[in-house]
Amino acid sequence: MIAIAIDDEPIALDIVKSHAVKVPFLDLVETFTDAFLAISFLQHNKVDLIFLDIKMPDISGIDFLKSLSNPPMVIFTTAYTEHAVQSFELDAIDYLLKPFSLSRFLKACNKAQELYNLRNQKSEAKARHIFIKDGYEQIKVALDEILYIEASGNYTQIQLQDKLVSSRITINDLAELLSKTDFIRCHRAFIVPKNKISKFDRSQIWIGNKIIPIGATYTGIQLT
Structure with a gap:
């Protein structure tokens, strides 16, 4: 730009x-x-x-x-x-x-x-991305590679398919950058992409073998 x-x-x-x-x-x-x-x-x-x-x-x-x-x-x-x-x-x-x-x-x-x-209606719209500060670098994060996002102490960790990106951006600020159609906040410490959910019940979500809790204040969220 x-x-x-x-x-x-x-x-x-x-x-x-x-x-x-x-x-x-x-x-x-x-x-x-x-x-x-x-x-x-x-x-x-x-x-x-x-x-x-x-x-x-x-x-x-x-x-x-x-x-x-x-x-x-x-x-x-x-x-x-x-x-x-x-x-x-x-x-x-x-x-x-x-x-x-x-x-x-x-x-x-x-x-x-x-x-x-x-x-600009980019033809590669499905390959949407954001840039996240990791140390002194800006890391390009493709949204369709995100498995889940977790707040951990003073950091927010973004688990991708092939690596982990850790940033000091707050999970609240990161949530504002993500489409609410594609991502869901299920816990004060977790955000998940809807299309990566393999199964769920009233209290937890599975992203592959990773089990993610559904917070008490987030029960009733639309996961599909």
């Missing part, structure tokens, strides 16, 4: 740039402290995603977005919470509150990537 960032604070742009270089599918081509220069750039260049500050001196990020006749995807970056509802009414992908971590930045980028793939 081709992206730009707009923020009147150079330090904030530096943070976006430092995070962006760690996201393999993101190409941050330009940054702007002047929103009007960004408008000129958008008139002559194709951009898929904008990281956009809201409180800027000459024009707010909200008004900037409204001024675009055919806006790209937008992730708002701001130190203020009061515009969150309005930003989502404008179909923003996400709303990052400064200072935001790399994992939170990655979560927003993954949301944008999923929508980007959907809009």
Whole structure:
């Protein structure tokens, strides 16, 4: 995805740039402290995603977005919470509150990537994937290779068909990245893909030989 960032604070742009270089599918081509220069750039260049500050001196990020006749995807970056509802009414992908971590930045980028793939109707839609931070690396995880996901201490472990990926992303944040049509939260510590369930009863699920509990608050979930 081709992206730009707009923020009147150079330090904030530096943070976006430092995070962006760690996201393999993101190409941050330009940054702007002047929103009007960004408008000129958008008139002559194709951009898929904008990281956009809201409180800027000459024009707010909200008004900037409204001024675009055919806006790209937008992730708002701001130190203020009061515009969150309005930003989502404008179909923003996400709303990052400064200072935001790399994992939170990655979560927003993954949301944008999923929508980007959907809009471009990729023929390999079945090979959907997300990127998960594992140590200092971003690991590409194909969703159809996931056997189950387990929260374990400060980590979330993703058991794939051929390996285990361990990340500090929370299981709650990971659940938000997954399709509720294909994945089901069956326990506060477990998420499973529906198509990998070999059998189940009222209290547990089998993924091959792995037995996964169904939490008391998750009884009655639709597993098929």
